[in-house]
Amino acid sequence: MEQIRHLVTELPGPKARQLMERQQAAVAHGVSTLMPTFAVRAQDGIVEDVDGNRLIDLAAGIAVTSVGASAPKVVEAVQQQVSEFTHTCFMVTPYEGYVAVAEKLAEITPVAGPVRSALFNSGAEAVENAVKIARSFTGKQAVAAFDHAYHGRTSLTMSLTAKSMPYKHSFGPFAPEVYRVPGSYPFRDQLDGHQAAARAIEQLELHIGADNLAAVIMEPIQGEGGFIVPAPGFLKEIVQWCRENGVVFIADEVQTGFARTGRWFASEYEEVEPDIITTAKGIAGGMPLSAVTGRAEIMDAAHPGGLGGTYGGNPVACAAALGSMETIEERSLNQAALGIEKLVRTRLEAAQESDPRIGDIRGRGAMLAFELVDPETKSADAALTSAVATAARSAGVITLTCGSYGNVIRLLPPLTISDELLTEGLTVILEALADA
Template sequence: MTNTSAPAATVVTQERKVVTAIPGPKSQEMMKRRNAVVSAGVGAALPVFIENAHGSIVVDVDGNQFIDFAAGIGVTTVGHSNDGVVAAVAEQAGHYTHLCFTVTPYEGYVAVAEQLIKHTPGNHDKRVMLANSGAEAVENAVKFARKFTGKNGVGVIDHAYHGRTNLTMGMNFKNAPYGTGFGPLGNSVFRAPSSYPFHDGLSGAEAAKRTLSYFEKIVGAEDLACIFMEPIQGEGGFVVPADGYLAAIQEWCTANNVVFVADEVQSGIARTGDYFATTNMGVVPDMMTVAKGIAGGMPLSAVVGRADIMDSVHVGGMGGTYGGNPVACAAALSVFEQLEDGKLFAEAKRIEKTLGGGLRQLQEKYPVIGDVRGRGAMLAIELVQPGTKDPNPDAVKKVIAYGAQHGLLLLSAGSYYNVLRFLPAVTTSDALLEDALSVLDEALASL
């Protein structure tokens, strides 16, 4: 008889611990194996091999324990090997692992769609399509918008990041490294200036006027199918737009039959202290793209939108073999269940208070920190040449390297590689946050 019960989780103490050089000897040996078989184009931010992970700690094969401020780039929002997610995955895998929803439907896909409709902004009639990755969700959202409007143009803004597929590479602000040498990229993409309060000093209304002026001049509303905006930009450096910016863009879109799409791949699912960043920004998007934190580490993404937009596509025009995989759907339903009582939203806000407050104290101490920004457990510091707003990417590299050697996993971001972004699991304890801040303090002092 097959045992379908969840395996016992490996006990991982929630503490930072460095016991070897980084990388250690076992990781170095595994790196040799990796380099012999894995494409050189696939990088590694931290050159260690992970053996176990739970909560906010990842443990490498040499026994080093790192505080994880990356969370798989914002994916394990509810923590590594979350008990509820692990149990849901094991139970579903015991029934079936794959069917393909467009061949034989199953309840999990429908249940995830119901949760998304319930928790995305707005009480209007909505529909959902599930896919595998954020980039795939973005591409499908473009298809929906083009089909609905009968127009071609895709509007994006400075510092945006939307993925690594051909079309989404063309939608990114930075070509390097994501699109270097991979062209020609998808066309009919038009870019306008964004709202970046630290650098432009514009109000939301002023920044929106500048953005819309560009769109009106370079493409015109008559051939603009959609405008994509991350409510808080991810790879662009966790830029939070000025108040009123998104609402002004949405108002213009509504008046001009342009689909307003909120790309919440990185900012959604409790990351900023609510289900979505747009929840508290005064906007109700026509469509949203969702991924990363939705399934606790399992690959799942979604497009959620107005029913008239989502139902405008002919039968068979949308789908994909793995989209809405039943095991991933089970994981997502566990995440939604854990979010229902609101406690994890409060945890994200606690992280903003503890970590954000600590970062502002470091800003007072170190002039290399030009800006502290973000919401919830999606925070960042922008490093500058002291006394200016000029980017300081070298300082970011040094801080990340120092963190790695002392048990803290950090990620960079920003169009000029001068932003440190922090994406801890929302369950990260204050003790771990304070410990991470002490490492950051040491790293900044070492500059």
């Protein structure tokens, strides 16, 4: 596919408008969509819609298609597996692909010693099972999450998620024995890592108690909360406290994993060793797959039959994961992510010098964001953020927002995007900001 942004109609075009009418009639209104169009093809940095418009992809399906939406090795692996069999259920008649994915995860996951994995379908499902495993291992029930956290949309993971609208509003009651403590948000709390960790640990000890706490769960970079990178040392002190108090530390790497930040996992930047890592999104090049990977003694605490599911570790998704991880290695996509970071930071920092509405620029690798604020008060400017994102989408750039205050524009391009497309996409967004 030609890697050029090209609009042949306004968005939405005539075919997209027809599909929107069908969507309104057939799809539950709680399933909302951002782009005013419908995709038919995608490759590297371009998504083509039903009207023939080619759009620059700065979302990668929310960090899923990191290796590209139609990476050759993923496509080949999927086609081969589909021709052999699509399903047997690993718990009934197992197959090599599941084992091979678990072996590869053991090789790349930053957990020392013997490592085990269990495979599931979604990030939320991985988080749910990680909590189950931690509770089984410790014999304790309480779980602590952090301010600005996002861990999923199921009952338990909604409880762990911090943001009410749209994720929790009207969907209660929520799961018991879930607690929230303050994390580290350097731009807003102005605390260093030690200060933020001391505040969090005080709350853990005061309101929960280590004797009751099965697990602490945290995203090494908080995604939906605003791409918040904790202050240096924060995560290390939290993990150390967990080690000293018999608490399982779960790193939720659903959005940060698989080369997204320039390393296999964002935990590696913090020089910490989680007990359990949850992954999904970028693991399988767009096929539904997730994993819980951790220290063998913890992972093996659940009794036989206690983990699993009909579709968990589906053979087609496992084949895609092996193709995706091979692509990451062969195409040096960790290095590609670092190249994306350098290009994006250079553009955003130059823009920030002349536009004080860009309050903060943060992230790692190809997981980057900028926070829009009132220049005088530094208060969140969600209206400006929405206007910029809407204008960029109308101009043919797939743009996402996030943040607890709705004022962060996040950039999650495929790691295979060209510098030219990335530069053009940034230009569209920054021009939209200038015009807003």
